[in-house]
Structures are given as structure tokens and as C-alpha cells.
Amino acid sequence: MVTSQQNGHADEDLSEVSVKLSRTTTWSGTPTENFYRPDEPDPAYDEALGDPGTFPYTRGSFPQMYRSRMWTLRNIVGYGSPEDTADGIAQSLKAGSAAVDVVLDTVSTQGLDPDHPVLRPDVGLEGASVSSINDLERLLAHIDITKTDVAWHVTFNIYPMVVAYARKHGLSLSDVHGSHMPDYLRLNLDGGGQKFVSPEFGHRLAIDTLEFVARNTPKWSCGFPQAYNLRERGTTPVGEIALGMAIVRKTFTDLTERGVRIDEVAPRMAWVSTADIDLFEEVAKFRALRRIWARTMKEEFGATDPRSMRLRIACHTSGRSLVYQQPLNNLTRAAIETLAAILGGVQSVETCTFDEPIGIPTHEARELATRTQLILAHEVGAARTADPLGGSYYVEALTDRVEADALALLAKIEDHGLLRGIEDGSIESMMDDENLLREEEIQSGERIVIGVNAFQPSRENPPHRFKVDEASVDAHVERFIREKSARDPHRLEQALRAVFDSARGDRNTQDAMADAFLVGATVGEVSGVQRLACGMRYDPFGVVESPFDFH
Amino acid sequence: MNTRKIRCVLGMLASDKHSKGIRTLARIFRDHGLEVVYLGEHNTARQLASVAVSEDADFVGVSFSTGDYVRRVQELIDALRDVGGGEIAVVAGGLIHPEDVPTLEAMGVAGVFGPGSDKPQILEFIDRTFAPAPASEPNA
Numbered sequence: 001m002v003t004s005q006q007n008g009h010a011d012e013d014l015s016e017v018s019v020k021l022s023r024t025t026t027w028s029g030t031p032t033e034n035f036y037r038p039d040e041p042d043p044a045y046d047e048a049l050g051d052p053g054t055f056p057y058t059r060g061s062f063p064q065m066y067r068s069r070m071w072t073l074r075n076i077v078g079y080g081s082p083e084d085t086a087d088g089i090a091q092s093l094k095a096g097s098a099a100v101d102v103v104l105d106t107v108s109t110q111g112l113d114p115d116h117p118v119l120r121p122d123v124g125l126e127g128a129s130v131s132s133i134n135d136l137e138r139l140l141a142h143i144d145i146t147k148t149d150v151a152w153h154v155t156f157n158i159y160p161m162v163v164a165y166a167r168k169h170g171l172s173l174s175d176v177h178g179s180h181m182p183d184y185l186r187l188n189l190d191g192g193g194q195k196f197v198s199p200e201f202g203h204r205l206a207i208d209t210l211e212f213v214a215r216n217t218p219k220w221s222c223g224f225p226q227a228y229n230l231r232e233r234g235t236t237p238v239g240e241i242a243l244g245m246a247i248v249r250k251t252f253t254d255l256t257e258r259g260v261r262i263d264e265v266a267p268r269m270a271w272v273s274t275a276d277i278d279l280f281e282e283v284a285k286f287r288a289l290r291r292i293w294a295r296t297m298k299e300e301f302g303a304t305d306p307r308s309m310r311l312r313i314a315c316h317t318s319g320r321s322l323v324y325q326q327p328l329n330n331l332t333r334a335a336i337e338t339l340a341a342i343l344g345g346v347q348s349v350e351t352c353t354f355d356e357p358i359g360i361p362t363h364e365a366r367e368l369a370t371r372t373q374l375i376l377a378h379e380v381g382a383a384r385t386a387d388p389l390g391g392s393y394y395v396e397a398l399t400d401r402v403e404a405d406a407l408a409l410l411a412k413i414e415d416h417g418l419l420r421g422i423e424d425g426s427i428e429s430m431m432d433d434e435n436l437l438r439e440e441e442i443q444s445g446e447r448i449v450i451g452v453n454a455f456q457p458s459r460e461n462p463p464h465r466f467k468v469d470e471a472s473v474d475a476h477v478e479r480f481i482r483e484k485s486a487r488d489p490h491r492l493e494q495a496l497r498a499v500f501d502s503a504r505g506d507r508n509t510q511d512a513m514a515d516a517f518l519v520g521a522t523v524g525e526v527s528g529v530q531r532l533a534c535g536m537r538y539d540p541f542g543v544v545e546s547p548f549d550f551h
Numbered sequence: 552m553n554t555r556k557i558r559c560v561l562g563m564l565a566s567d568k569h570s571k572g573i574r575t576l577a578r579i580f581r582d583h584g585l586e587v588v589y590l591g592e593h594n595t596a597r598q599l600a601s602v603a604v605s606e607d608a609d610f611v612g613v614s615f616s617t618g619d620y621v622r623r624v625q626e627l628i629d630a631l632r633d634v635g636g637g638e639i640a641v642v643a644g645g646l647i648h649p650e651d652v653p654t655l656e657a658m659g660v661a662g663v664f665g666p667g668s669d670k671p672q673i674l675e676f677i678d679r680t681f682a683p684a685p686a687s688e689p690n691a
Contacts, residue, residue: 106566106617118595121619122566191568193592233571320571324666357666359618359646428574435575443670452669465648541595 019073019377021066024384034064035386048291048400052345052386053310056294058287058399060345061310065386071341072348073373074314075366076153078103078127081476082138085128090142099149101350102139103127104158110196110540111156111527114477115484118541124473126360127153131523133164134483140165145176152180155187155226156197157523159209160513163217167518177219181272182209183226185247188422189431190229195540199422201530205509207254212510214255214264223272223314224248231274232320234431234438237285237402241292242409243427244271246418248293249410252301262301266308270348275341276318277333283389284398286313286344292403315346322357325451326460330354335372342382343389349373355464362464480522487520493548495519496529500550503533557681559642560603561612562590564623569616572645576612576673583674596623600630603639609681610661615645621654628659640680644668 025031035052038045050056053063062069077088077100089100105127107119113131114123123129130136143150145162152158158180166176184202188194197205206224213220227244235243248269255265271289275282293311297303317337322330331354338351351372353365361369376382389395413421421427441447448454495516502512509530516526528538529548538546561577563570570592577589588606590599603611613627624643631639640661647655647665655663662676 106568110566110568112566118565121622122617125617125619191563191570191592193568195593357646359648431571432574432578435571436578439575439579439670465650540593541598543595 019070019373021070021383022378023381024067026381026384032385034067035059036391038391049390049396055298055306055309056291057310058291059387059390061290061312061347063386065345066342066383067386069347070377070383071346072099073370074099074101074151074348074350075370076101076103076350078105078153079360080124080128081472082128082130082135083141083476084124084472086139086141089139093142093148099151100143101151101153103153105129107131108523109154109156110192111523112540113480113522113524115481116524116539116541117543120477123477129473129476130158130161131480132483132520133161133168133517134520135480136161136165145178146171150178151223152178155181155184157513157517157526159213159220160510160526161517161523163212163510163514164517167514173216174218176217177221179221179223179270181223181226182206182213183224183247183272185250185418185422186226186229189243189427190233193540194423195537196527197531198534198536199419201503201534203250203254203419206251207258208509210251210255210265210268211258211260212508213268214260221268221270224251224269226272228272228274228316230431231276231318234435236434237276237278237281238405238409239430239434240273241285241289241402241406242413244289245292245296245406245410246413249296249300249414250418256301262297262303263305263308266297266301266303267305270312270314273313273315273346274318275315275337275344275346275349277321277337279336279340279343280389280395280398281402282337282340283344284395284402286341286346287387287390287395287399288403288406289313290345291399292406313344313346314348315341315344316350317341317352319352319356322352322354323449323452324357326457327354327358329451330357331368331372334369335376338372338376339380339382342376343387345387359465364464483520484522491519492516492521492525496521496525496548497550499526500529500533500548503530555683556584556586557677557683558586558588558606558608559610559612559681560588560590560599560606560608561614562594562599562602563592563614564594564596564599564627565617565619566593567615567617568592569645570614573612573614576614576644579670579674580677583677585677596626596630597634599627600634600636600639603631604634604636608636608639610640610642610677612642612644615643615647618646620645620647621651621658624655624660625658642677644673 037051049058052060052065075092077092078085105124107114107122108130112119114129128139130139166173184197184206187202188199225244225247227240230243231240290311294309297309303309317334321333334352338349341349351369353361353369355361355365442449442453445453498512499516502509513526532538532546561573577587580587599611627641631637642662643655643660644664647663652663661680664673
């Protein structure tokens with residue numbers, strides 16, 4: 001989710017970015033400025049807003065916004081075997097994509113193996129199956145990770161696996177770039193459940209990852225917090241900021257206690273956000289979020305580097321706003337949400353496909369999502385000037401309100417205790433309340449959703465479907481089993497013991513994980529051994545016995 | 552008068568974790584007077600089936616966001632039969648494509664609620680299908 005420009009490679013990569021600002025005059029020829037501001041000096045303006053690119057960054061993180069740094073058009077690739085996804089990546093790069101976003105299947109993303117007796121039907125279904133360094137090598141067959149920015153939509157395991165890949169191929173860790181999303185706490189809130197990782201250990205893994213990233217891979221970035229998932233699970237824009245900031249504050253506080261300076265870690269972060277259907281409220285959210293982030297980094301964590309204070313935002317439009325009925329209407333919804341993201345000043349956008357409520361997106365739907373962004377870039381003029389809604393009485397009032405409410409909710413969450421709120425279910429209960437309210441509003445007609453409770457269609461044709469190549473996945477799973485049996489059992493056990501010991505002790509877990517992947521450990525084994533070290537079951541489903549007897 | 556409430560076990564199978572819908576439904580069912588045993592995510596079919604039997608459930612409700620629901624539902628039906636709960640109904644919901652509804656119904660699924668379903672429709676089905684029969688009056 002973090003752009004190549006954000007990694008400091010703006011100049012060389014800009015020419016490849018697939019959305020460009022093609023015109024700074026209006027269609028009728030009127031020239032426009034980088035941004036517009038009050039004519040007279042105004043201390044209140046400077047305090048609350050400031051020009052784009054200046055503290056507190058309410059109006060945008062960069063002075064000229066999209067005139068100097070266009071948002072990155074992101075497309076997610078990931079399905080079937082690693083080779084299937086490698087083909088998809090090659091096509092995406094050939095089609096002009098500047099960067100690659102990879103999504104893994106639910107099995108891999110939850111630290112499980114494709115030969116798990118319960119999980120075979122899930123393998124490769126909603127992403128690529130990558131469970132070992134061999135799989136990673138196949139997926140990266142056409143990619144040089146010192147040159148191409150790969151954004152991994154993954155929390156568990158992927159980062160130490162990439163470190164292992166670099167070690168195996170003799171790449172300097174300082175040259176490796178890309179990003180991933182090491183927000184483990186949200187895993188406990190969006191359906192991950194405590195069977196996989198406890199909030200306490202998940203939080204530890206996040207801190208370990210960020211510490212290791214800060215000290216070893218200077219070109220690596222992190223999508224953190226993964227607030228998108230919190231919104232999809234059931235929070236408002238206010239809740240997104242409050243819960244996301246609670247995760248950030250807890251994590252950064254504990255990192256600084258380890259001696260990691262805020263200016264070492266904050267510049268690597270991109271807030272993973274959503275743009276939902278309420279255009280103005282979402283714009284206000286992005287503006288309030290940047291202001292809260294800037295002030296928090298400066299005033300509470302003592303940041304001095306402007307890059308720590310200016311938040312970059314990676315945005316995916318809202319899947320939950322899309323509905324099954326009359327699916328083509330979702331094109332309109334996704335277009336408005338993409339516009340909200342751009343007017344709100346985000347740094348990268350993935351536009352949802354219109355057919356998401358139906359199943360895995362079709363290729364046609366993906367292409368339409370891409371075209372949506374290109375139309376906004378080239379025809380609508382949405383990127384022509386920074387913070388175009390700044391100064392609107394309405395948007396400024398909404399921004400202030402979202403900020404005040406978010407800070408109040410943040411204080412409430414922190415008073416209760418973030419980890420405690422996750423463990424006792426009170427934060428999930430808050431999300432359930434929001435979802436139930438939404439449902440009740442739709443039922444009562446207070447919330448109109450076109451095609452759902454108003455203007456319903458009289459008849460609809462069944463939508464098209466996307467199918468995964470099963471034979472390819474079968475072959476992949478069989479190969480995975482063969483490769484497992486070909487490993488050196490002694491080296492494997494030694495490496496996994498180190499994983500166990502680091503998880504149980506207080507040494508950073510990432511190095512031992514990378515070493516284990518290097519000798520062929522699988523994600524199921526690494527995660528399973530860590531779970532054992534935390535007193536949990538090796539297999540969350542209680543079906544696979546641990547092959548390792550560590551104490 | 553029969554005061555027994557409708558009992559259900561709700562949960563998700565395998566690696567599917569998009570639980571927002573089924574959690575919302577759990578609340579709606581409770582508000583409607585059902586007894587709900589909510590097992591959350593990451594269950595095997597056998598785990599769901601065993602709990603359904605031990606809880607004497609009228610039905611098991613499963614929700615899917617991944618596309619493997621036909622196989623998963625069959626596993627659940629088989630598991631129910633294996634643990635002595637063959638009479639317990641299965642209700643499926645979530646991202647279910649309309650083309651698959653006849654297949655699921657032919658497998659014996661009592662109710663299928665895909666993306667277009669709404670709360671009144673689901674509750675009406677539950678009441679109609681699972682409401683306990685009124686106790687007969689002795690010597691009436």
C-alpha cells in the first residue's frame with residue numbers, strides 16, 4: 001500500500017506511474033493554482049489548517065499534492081498457486097502498473113499450511129498460496145525486490161520470509177524494498193480471533209517487526225495501522241481514527257521504550273484507510289486524521305522530522321458499502337469513494353470492483369475499477385489543486401467535529417485499556433452495535449440504499465463469476481508436501497527451536513523466523529511453534545498435532 | 552403452553568473470517584427470542600456439528616465469504632450425520648451465488664440466504680420452519 005514515491009524513489013519512478021496529472025487548467029482553459037488559501041494572514045488558519053505540506057498537514061501532506069506526487073493507482077493481484085499469481089503480476093506490470101500489490105489466500109495469511117486436513121478447499125481461493133520460501137521464490141520469479149516495490153497485503157510471516165529470501169539470494173537488506181501490514185491487533189478485531197494469536201503476543205509481534213524494519217531494512221515501509229479492516233468490520237470514521245490511533249499510540253509507546261526513536265519508525269508508516277460512501281464525511285476524516293497524527297507525533301512522541309508528522313494514507317474504497325442488488329450501481333459508489341479519497345489527499349488508491357458483493361472479482365470488473373481512477377485523473381480534474389474543499393464552511397466544521405469526537409473516543413478506549421478492550425470483547429461489541437444500527441436504519445428506511453430498500457429491481461440476471469484453476473492448486477499442494485519431506489530435519493528442528501525460544505523469551509522474533517524460513521520451515525510450522533511458546537494450541541483447529549516437542 | 556425457545560448454533564468454517572454478518576445476525580436472533588450459541592470463526596465441520604448435537608440445536612447457521620461453500624456445506628451435513636445430528640437443519644448465508652442455491656437445496660440445506668436477503672425474510676423463515684409446535688392439550 002505504500003508507494004514507490006513514498007519510499008524515496010519519486011523521480012525515477014514517476015514516469016511509470018499509471019495515473020498522471022495531465023492538465024492544470026480547467027477544461028475551458030482557466031489556469032488553476034497549486035492550492036487556494038485566505039488572502040490575509042490568519043493565525044487561526046495557520047494553527048488549525050496551514051497550507052498543504054505544512055504542519056499540521058490538515059490540507060495535505062505535500063505542498064503541491066498531486067501536482068508533484070500523483071497518487072499511485074494500485075491493483076491487487078493474487079490467486080491460485082504462486083505461479084498463477086506470478087503470471088498475474090507479469091501481466092499487471094506489462095499493462096503499465098507502477099507497483100505490485102499481492103494478496104495471499106486466507107490459509108497463508110492466517111499462518112496455516114495448504115496441506116492442513118481442514119483447509120484444502122480454501123487454498124488459492126482468495127489470494128495466492130505462499131507457505132514457504134520456495135513458494136515465495138516462485139511468486140517473485142519475474143521480480144527484483146531491490147527494484148520493484150511489492151506491497152504485501154499480509155500481516156503474518158511475510159516480512160521475515162522476504163528477509164530470508166534476501167539472505168538466500170545474497171541481497172543486501174538495505175536494498176530490499178516493499179511494504180507489508182504488520183498490524184496484529186486488528187487481526188483480533190476483524191475476525192482473526194484469538195485462536196491464532198493472542199492480543200498480547202500479536203502486539204509483541206508488531207513491535208518486533210517494526211523494530212526489525214527500522215534497524216535493518218531502510219527501504220521497507222509498513223501499512224500501519226490497518227484501519228481499513230476496522231472500518232469494514234464496523235466502525236464509523238470517528239471510530240477508525242480513534243481505534244487506529246489507539247493501536248498506533250500503544251505500539252509507538254512500547255517501541256520507544258525499546259529505544260527505537262519515533263523519527264526512525266513513523267516516516268515508514270502509511271495509514272491504511274478506506275473511503276466510504278459519505279463523500280464529505282470521508283474527506284473530513286482524512287483531514288482530521290492528518291491533523292491528529294501530526295500533533296500526536298510532534299507533541300506527544302517528540303518527533304522532529306517532518307516526515308514523521310506528515311501522514312501518508314493508503315486507501316481502498318469501501319467493500320461493505322457495495323451491495324448485491326443492481327451491482328452496476330456499485331460502479332457509481334466506487335467512483336464517488338475514489339473521488340473522496342482524492343479530495344481527501346491520499347497517496348494511493350485501490351478502487352473496489354463493482355462485483356465484490358457477488359464473489360471474486362472478474363477481470364472486466366478490475367479493468368473498470370482502474371478506468372474509474374483514470375477518468376478522475378484525466379477527465380474530472382479531481383487532482384488539479386490541493387485540498388479543493390478546504391475552507392468550505394461545511395467541510396471545516398465536519399473536520400473539527402470528526403476530530404473532537406475521535407479524540408473523545410480515543411480517550412475512552414485508552415482509559416479502558418486497548419489490549420483489555422480487545423481481550424474482553426468490548427471493542428468488538430462496539431463494532432457490533434454499529435453494524436446493528438446500520439441494519440436497523442436500512443430496515444426502517446432511515447438509511448436509503450438504492451436497490452436494497454428503495455428502487456428495488458423487479459428482476460436481475462445472475463452475475464458473472466470468476467473461477468480458480470483447481471488443477472493448478474492441486475499440483476501446488478502436492479508439491480508442497482513433497483518439498484516438506486525433502487528438508488533437513490535436524491536443521492529444521494534447530495531453527496524452529498530458536499523460533500520457540502525467541503517467542504517465549506524477549507528476543508526479537510523476526511531474525512529466528514527468517515532463519516527458519518531459510519531452512520524450509522513453513523508458515524504453519526513457524527506460527528504453530530510460536531503459539532506453543534505462548535501456551536496456545538499448535539493448530540488453531542485442534543486437528544494437527546505438533547511435530548515438535550519443545551519445552 | 553410450549554415455552555421452549557428455538558435454539559441455534561452459529562459459526563464459520565475453516566479459514567473464512569468475515570464474521571460481521573453472522574455476528575449481526577446472532578444479535579438479531581437473540582433480540583427475536585432465539586437461544587444462540589455463537590462459536591465464532593475457525594471451526595471444523597465436526598466441531599460445529601458436535602456442539603449442535605450437545606446443545607440440542609434446531610439448526611446450525613453458517614456464513615460464507617469464500618467460494619468453497621458447496622463443499623463446506625456438504626462436510627457439515629456429513630459431520631452432523633456422523634455425530635448423530637442428522638435431523639438438525641443447516642441454514643447457509645453469505646456470498647452465495649444464485650446459481651448454487653438449487654445445488655445447496657438438493658443437498659438438504661433448509662434455507663439459503665445470499666447477499667440479497669433481509670432481516671424480515673430470514674426471521675419469517677426461522678419462525679415458520681423451527682417454531683416448536685404448540686403442546687397438545689391433554690384430553691382436549
